[in-house]
Amino acid sequence: PRPAPDAAPARPAAADVLVDPPGATVRLAGCCTPVPPDEITGFAVRGGVVTVHRAQCAVVARMKGTGRAEVGVRWGESTGCRVTLLAESFGRPHLLADLTEAMALEGAEIVSATVEPPDRQRVRHSYTVVLPDAARLPALMRAMRDVAGVYDVSRAQPQPTGA
Template sequence: AVVVADQPEANVRLAGCCTPVPPDEVTGFAVRGGVVTVHRVECAAVTRMKGLGRAEIAVHWGDTTEFRVTLVAESFQRPHLLADLTEAIALEGVAIVSATVEPPTQQRVRHTYTVQLPDAALLPNLMRAMRDVAGVYDVARP
């Protein structure tokens, strides 16, 4: 995703903690090396940095093509759940960049996926498709 900071020539990166995508409302903070890290405004890191007196940098979405976003799926443990979730993601035309499945705790499993969306408008449909998988009771962005 291309994010334009209101500072010419600024290097910009999207925060991994909240993985912003359009049309999320975003804000930025300068970090080492003059890089501007972009967060969703409701991210806990934004609250923490403001509390430390860090100055916000105005940012906005520019022309964009593809986006990476992290999703967490909470589910009940059952056979073939991982296969069914990855199939649901693939059927939405979304590429999985990385996936982590935590060991079951009390028959519940947490799956964390980082996916590459060809268009941010696909995010609601993707989350709905993941929730429709048997055993999945929640899908959210961290």
């Protein structure tokens, strides 16, 4: 049989989250993609699964509004993470090279990148990166903002689906 291709972790493993009471199955919410050191909270859902959200996620307010009880959760010892970042910039020559170099210097492994065509000299970039230590995320975002022409860097939020 052929060996499986190396795959980057999708995000911190659910095993990196400690739950009270122990033993519950843990799932990290796709809506807010929590990573250490985000403040997190959990909710019990079907089948005894605990879904973990960033504390400021809009879904948390909805869950509380429907009377769902929060479950105590906290990050374990693992420190790595995968996160998607959005960068907005003014278009200029060599911008992509400068931005990816700044990210590499911060230890980020770029696993996916999308750059939208310029619209009135403004360019929107999306990068999914793996960091060996999630505590380096603020420094990575600062380094990206420090690249000439970049005026905003944020964590990606899921887009609302049709109304």
